[in-house]
Amino acid sequence: MQKSTLLKHYWFILFAINCLFHVANAQTIPTPATxxxxxxxxxxxxxxxxxxGVVVVQACLAGIPDTLQFILDTGSAGISxxxxxxxxxxxxxxxxxxxxxxxxxxxxxxxxxxKTLLLPGLQVDSLDFHINDYELISQVYGxxxxxxxxxxxxxxxxxxxxxxxxxxxxxxxxxxxxxxxxHLLRPSLTLIPIVNAFLKNGKAxxxxxxxxxxxxxxxxxxSHQFVxxxxxxxxxxxxxxxxxxxxxxxGGKMSMDITTLQEFKIGNYSFRNVxxxxxxxxxxxxxxxxxxxxxGNDLLRRFNLILNYGKKEIYLMPNSHxxxxxxxxxxxxxxxxxxxxxxxxxxxxGSPAEKAGLEKGDIIMAINNTxxxxxxxxxxxxxxxxxxPTLLIMRNKELxxxxxxxxxxx
Numbered sequence: 001m002q003k004s005t006l007l008k009h010y011w012f013i014l015f016a017i018n019c020l021f022h023v024a025n026a027q028t029i030p031t032p033a034t035x036x037x038x039x040x041x042x043x044x045x046x047x048x049x050x051x052x053g054v055v056v057v058q059a060c061l062a063g064i065p066d067t068l069q070f071i072l073d074t075g076s077a078g079i080s081x082x083x084x085x086x087x088x089x090x091x092x093x094x095x096x097x098x099x100x101x102x103x104x105x106x107x108x109x110x111x112x113x114x115k116t117l118l119l120p121g122l123q124v125d126s127l128d129f130h131i132n133d134y135e136l137i138s139q140v141y142g143x144x145x146x147x148x149x150x151x152x153x154x155x156x157x158x159x160x161x162x163x164x165x166x167x168x169x170x171x172x173x174x175x176x177x178x179x180x181x182x183h184l185l186r187p188s189l190t191l192i193p194i195v196n197a198f199l200k201n202g203k204a205x206x207x208x209x210x211x212x213x214x215x216x217x218x219x220x221x222x223s224h225q226f227v228x229x230x231x232x233x234x235x236x237x238x239x240x241x242x243x244x245x246x247x248x249x250x251g252g253k254m255s256m257d258i259t260t261l262q263e264f265k266i267g268n269y270s271f272r273n274v275x276x277x278x279x280x281x282x283x284x285x286x287x288x289x290x291x292x293x294x295x296g297n298d299l300l301r302r303f304n305l306i307l308n309y310g311k312k313e314i315y316l317m318p319n320s321h322x323x324x325x326x327x328x329x330x331x332x333x334x335x336x337x338x339x340x341x342x343x344x345x346x347x348x349x350g351s352p353a354e355k356a357g358l359e360k361g362d363i364i365m366a367i368n369n370t371x372x373x374x375x376x377x378x379x380x381x382x383x384x385x386x387x388x389p390t391l392l393i394m395r396n397k398e399l400x401x402x403x404x405x406x407x408x409x410x
Contacts, residue, residue: 039158039171041172052297054217055214061117074212078129079129079148079150080150111128111130111131112131114127128152142376158308160304164304182303186312192212193314196209215297221296222277222294223288266295275327328410329382331352331353332354356402388405389404
């Protein structure tokens with residue numbers, strides 16, 4: 001799903017670390033989980049997170065030395081690999097008639113059957129990977145996205161995600177003692193966790209159920225139909241800005257709106273003026289009216305998480321990011337990394353980017369005299385509300401200077 005500033009919560013977020021670390025650990029210190037006691041630690045290893053807080057881990061497939069990058073995604077009902085990754089590595093695929101759904105649409109997928117995943121200190125056997133094309137998402141983040149790791153792995157263990165130390169700890173399923181000071185959720189869980197939460201805007205108040213989705217680099221995702229039926233934006237006293245934007249997911253690009261809602265509460269914890277993405281859910285990935293929508297990782301990263309699928313429990317422990325301010329910045333500038341260059345792929349009509357004279361196809365050479373092809377760095381430079389950064393761009397082999405005003409969605 002992450003994760004330009006306008007796309008500040010991208011659908012997926014990836015990070016590349018050293019290949020050899022994971023190969024060495026996975027192959028030299030495998031721990032047979034079946035010999036461990038209930039709740040005993042199997043392995044612990046680092047992860048990286050980018051904009052929106054989405055977790056990225058490295059792993060290998062047995063018999064293939066290349067290290068692959070996976071999003072740890074509670075919103076995935078299985079485990080997947082990128083189409084190009086499979087072609088490059090010569091992984092045989094099995095056609096099927098199975099369909100997977102994403103925000104951008106639905107598609108029939110092939111599978112890489114009966115593969116073994118090697119994580120640092122852990123071997124996971126007998127996995128069937130469905131195959132998706134992540135080329136667009138790779139361009140969004142400027143990094144190779146090799147796959148998404150969901151229920152197929154998470155359901156086999158107790159998984160602790162510590163955003164303070166950026167470490168993942170994996171435990172044998174069974175009796176587990178949660179630390180003090182947090183809150184225990186008891187989600188409905190078949191393949192994707194569903195949690196109860198409270199949403200308020202003006203006089204409109206709703207208790208509903210939401211997908212718990214660490215693979216979504218945003219705070220909340222709701223359908224236009226849910227917002228209309230619940231009258232969440234109908235209050236004249238607390239009228240909220242609704243701004244057009246764009247996001248990417250399975251199926252490609254799609255138009256969305258972004259706004260803020262007064263309050264969102266999960267467990268014992270409340271957040272105010274929460275950024276919310278709204279979209280026409282043609283594939284019904286939010287399962288409305290059965291569910292209200294989706295809670296993403298730009299909100300969930302404010303807790304250290306313990307995912308205990310075997311007991312149908314998720315434990316939330318507020319961490320050092322709990323009171324981080326939300327990102328309200330807005331430019332209307334859509335940028336990807338294509339062929340090693342940061343390219344403007346779209347401009348939202350009426351946005352600060354359009355008013356600044358930026359055009360689709362412009363190549364961004366520098367922002368505030370910082371030359372880079374690091375998309376994350378550029379996004380950080382474009383999120384300070386009220387500032388007016390200077391962009392050096394290349395257009396038709398001519399260098400131009402443009403200044404863009406960073407607006408707020410509040």
